[in-house]
Amino acid sequence: MTQQNTRLGIWLMIATTAVFAAQDGVSRHLAGTYNVFMVVMIRYWFFAAFVTTLAMRQPGGLRHSVRSAFPWLQLARGAILIAEICVLILSFTRLGLIESHAVFACYPLLIAALSGPIxxxxxxxxxxxxxxxxxxxxxxxLQPDSGVFSPWALVPFAAALLFAVYGLLTRFVARRDAASVSFFWTGIIGAVLITPLGLTHWEPMTAPDWGWMAALCLMGVLGHWLLIKAYAVAEASAVQPFAYLQLVFASAIGLTLFSEVLRPNVAIGAGLVVAAGLFTLWRAQVRARAARQS
Incomplete structure (x- = not known):
């Protein structure tokens, strides 16, 4: 891997985090007015169309993407991810972007902790x-010993736990399923599972908010496309640490557009979470390098 490609991969990851942070801001806006299930359903309809189009362009077409060595685990992955998205967006509306992302940033640590038993x-x-x-x-x-602790503060932690399990299952199925197969199953299963809930909670949407909904769908596709490109041109170990910038971008959106407040305990706690996560990623790189040399 050349330095030029690594640099490009880093910039693509930075762009990915910026797009995903903007997507979270729009999600918070829409979910503050409309039902979370409906918002996620429309987003997943577009996502399912996107992964279907990608699958049709792959060698072997849809038949190749549907064929999985772990169909039940792929089903579980899709279900867990759709649950995680709904829970995290709910957290945005209750806690805001800053505190939600500060807690959610612990998911790499949960992946490391659960990688042994799973x-x-x-x-x-x-x-x-x-x-x-x-x-x-x-x-x-979270400040659980404070007099103002709210159970809602545990919601982003639940989202992080769900995303960690999703990530571990993704690594497990990658032993035999191609990334394109997992990507296809993720979009299709999520759309199938969320549609009954979304239709049940359907609400009329204003014309301007349909514009925001369209932007949300497009940002989701753009973000995933940038992420795919980042991993295509650079090693995951080189670009993954920059994924933490989503916390920075989302916090900036929360401060400027939603008048959120960055409390000192959140800043200190988030700093510890990010530092611990970066160290965990570095140790994983060291172990992988040692394994290759031996």
Missing amino acids: LGEKVGWRRWSAILVGFLGVIII
């Missing part, structure tokens, strides 16, 4: 130490 991977004492530091940061953000 994937059978060894987690050394250094990574366990980083995981504990990260969870200390989450506790600082």
